[in-house]
Amino acid sequence: MTHTVRISGIMQRGQVQRKRLSLDKLSYVFLTIIALIIYVFLTAPFVLVTKSRDRVIACGPSTLVTDWIYDLGPKTPYTGDYSVVPQNKHSELEVDKNIYVWSNDSVWRGFPPAIKSFADVQCRQGFTHPDSFTFYGNLIKSNFIDTTLTYLSLVGQFYRWQVYDAMFATPFFPAKPERLNHWQEDKYFSRLRVSGVNPVVLHKITSFPSKFPVSESRLLEIMDKGVSIKSALSSGRFYFEDYHILNGSDEGEDTTITFPAMCLHYVLNNGTLIPVAIQLHQVPEADKLGIFYPTDKLQQWEFAKIAVQLAFALHHQIDTHLLKTHLHIEVWTIAMHRHLYDTHPIHILLANHLQKTMAINEQAREILIPKIIDHIASTGMSGTLDVANKSYMAFDFMQSGIKEDLIKRGMYDPKASEQTLKDYDYRDFGILMWDAIEEYVTGIVDTFYKDDTTVRSDVSLNAFAREVRVGGRMLGFPSPFAGKAQLIYALTNIMFTTSVQHASINYIQYENLAYIPSTPLSLTLAECPTRREVIDDDFLLAILPPHDKTFPQITSVKSLSRPPNLKEEMITYVIQWDHPQAAKVAERFRRKLDTVTKKMDEMNDKRTDPFMKYNVMYPSRVPKATSI
Numbered sequence: 001m002t003h004t005v006r007i008s009g010i011m012q013r014g015q016v017q018r019k020r021l022s023l024d025k026l027s028y029v030f031l032t033i034i035a036l037i038i039y040v041f042l043t044a045p046f047v048l049v050t051k052s053r054d055r056v057i058a059c060g061p062s063t064l065v066t067d068w069i070y071d072l073g074p075k076t077p078y079t080g081d082y083s084v085v086p087q088n089k090h091s092e093l094e095v096d097k098n099i100y101v102w103s104n105d106s107v108w109r110g111f112p113p114a115i116k117s118f119a120d121v122q123c124r125q126g127f128t129h130p131d132s133f134t135f136y137g138n139l140i141k142s143n144f145i146d147t148t149l150t151y152l153s154l155v156g157q158f159y160r161w162q163v164y165d166a167m168f169a170t171p172f173f174p175a176k177p178e179r180l181n182h183w184q185e186d187k188y189f190s191r192l193r194v195s196g197v198n199p200v201v202l203h204k205i206t207s208f209p210s211k212f213p214v215s216e217s218r219l220l221e222i223m224d225k226g227v228s229i230k231s232a233l234s235s236g237r238f239y240f241e242d243y244h245i246l247n248g249s250d251e252g253e254d255t256t257i258t259f260p261a262m263c264l265h266y267v268l269n270n271g272t273l274i275p276v277a278i279q280l281h282q283v284p285e286a287d288k289l290g291i292f293y294p295t296d297k298l299q300q301w302e303f304a305k306i307a308v309q310l311a312f313a314l315h316h317q318i319d320t321h322l323l324k325t326h327l328h329i330e331v332w333t334i335a336m337h338r339h340l341y342d343t344h345p346i347h348i349l350l351a352n353h354l355q356k357t358m359a360i361n362e363q364a365r366e367i368l369i370p371k372i373i374d375h376i377a378s379t380g381m382s383g384t385l386d387v388a389n390k391s392y393m394a395f396d397f398m399q400s401g402i403k404e405d406l407i408k409r410g411m412y413d414p415k416a417s418e419q420t421l422k423d424y425d426y427r428d429f430g431i432l433m434w435d436a437i438e439e440y441v442t443g444i445v446d447t448f449y450k451d452d453t454t455v456r457s458d459v460s461l462n463a464f465a466r467e468v469r470v471g472g473r474m475l476g477f478p479s480p481f482a483g484k485a486q487l488i489y490a491l492t493n494i495m496f497t498t499s500v501q502h503a504s505i506n507y508i509q510y511e512n513l514a515y516i517p518s519t520p521l522s523l524t525l526a527e528c529p530t531r532r533e534v535i536d537d538d539f540l541l542a543i544l545p546p547h548d549k550t551f552p553q554i555t556s557v558k559s560l561s562r563p564p565n566l567k568e569e570m571i572t573y574v575i576q577w578d579h580p581q582a583a584k585v586a587e588r589f590r591r592k593l594d595t596v597t598k599k600m601d602e603m604n605d606k607r608t609d610p611f612m613k614y615n616v617m618y619p620s621r622v623p624k625a626t627s628i
Helices: 025-042 087-099 135-154 162-169 178-182 186-195 216-222 229-234 298-339 345-354 357-376 380-394 402-408 425-448 452-456 459-471 484-506 509-513 537-543 547-560 580-605
Strands: 048-051 056-059 067-069 238-242 262-267 273-279
Touching (some): 178 509, 186 273, 186 298, 216 229, 216 273, 298 345, 298 357, 298 380, 298 484, 345 425, 357 380, 357 547, 402 425, 425 484, 452 484, 509 547
Antiparallel strands (some): 048 056, 056 067, 238 262
16 A cells, blocks of 8 residues: 555665765774763863852763752742732832843844843852753753764764764764654654654644645545545544745745644554644645645655655754743743742642742843754744744633643543543653642642632732732733632643643654654755756755754754753652642542552553554653753
8 A cells, every 4th residue: 555654765765975074093983982082071070069059069061951859848838818918028029020131132033032131040050050050051062072082983974964974873972762763654743743853733634725726536545445535434444744934934044944734544444643744834725835745746745745754853943842842931931030929829739839940031032042953944033933932822721721722623522431542652651740730739729728718808818819910911810719629720731731731842852853855954055946846865865954954953852852960850759748648639639649559550561562562751751850
């Protein structure tokens, strides 16, 4: 059948003339030794310890990820009248309101409001010695080290195609993830949409969009025999991804391009999801190449998939990751510190989940976006701001929880005994974690708020909500809270986002985005070709990004994929409540996470193919905060 896995012969046939860099053996050995000396010297571990008001920070560039020791003592919540701010907390809040100030920096016009001066809060929110140590400073150092060493170790075998595999054989990168060996398989391409780094782009369709004039006769060549288009649509076997948000965002370098592509997927009788049609642009009339199908010439189908993967990766980096699991969190953090005093039960509940993100975001604004993303992504910095702004303006907080999002995309029916798309890992594992967090939040809210009236009368809580809505301009955030149910949803959504959501789309970046031919962040192409005849092996090799973009992408996702190394940072390390009822609720949450782990084990045990196993949402692997 035409949907059978097809491995491109591009790498095997070797039709492209490759130039080999020659170097005598003595020089090669000498340069390698020098490189190793540089590597050992620059990555020798050191410890910088500085004390802040409530934590100790231990830093080590050899790991890039900071070791954080939280304030782990019992938390004593205020249990008095929430309709007024305790007298002894007024001065504390006034201090915080003067340092947690919203920025009006026009440079970041497309992003949600952020902190005006991070220097004023750095001892509370992250790195206490930013001039001596910052994560992204070490990321840049890592980029330099890895790039230099990889170039030197590959001298003498530097082929254009082979280098992408050869670099994983060097001692400076982790082993090539097994999944990346399947990058040219159609089922791998679709699998990324349900268990990969950007699992929020698919939605079920019951009719084909008018802007996507797919040929039904071409689809029937690919689909299972005996299945009609009508029956497939009505039974939920067609899924669509649409990157319209990228339209007009290719504002990077003149030699790069962004495709606001669309892709149609189909579920085979055996349950496998595969891509069946791709269009590169939003307006069919503007697309001279037409719609691509798996039955097209091999190189043409490969080009179409690479174009979609480019959109997939850009959407992940800008919208799914940066905006929704980093910048949103800064809004909640500023609002919390401005209005929720440190003994308020909701402050205690949220504090560790909102820790460190502001520090990471500051470094992203200073270094990652202007110095790395602006160079390696085809959107550039300007296009990145544009995409983020469009997404934030369309964001609705009360519709952004995982269940609401899944229902809106037609990917989850809470009343159905069986979902139409099976093995959607992000959905199946994510709902388990959402329910566990929601149960914990419900217990805490029930402990401190006897009814809806108590919630509505909490002046600090509702000042926090108003700050998110007005100061942070976050649409859909309830202000004021109508009652306990709305509060529980909001807190669950915040805690799920900072922990589970970020973990699910961040810590597998290396295994999803490290192989450039599979998922590039830019393509070296000034404009889209107008004739399919030019799409051959030479063309596919030529459009891949050059090495000054390749290595920063690989080393960046390598660094960002490293999880925290302290058990205290994980969601399984629940805060200690100095309150008998709240302590019982916390203990139930710990036991619930153990139960969730067992359920996830059972789900994975049923899968004989290691490629199908999904581990990123295991409680033991989920940090409680967006800390990198």
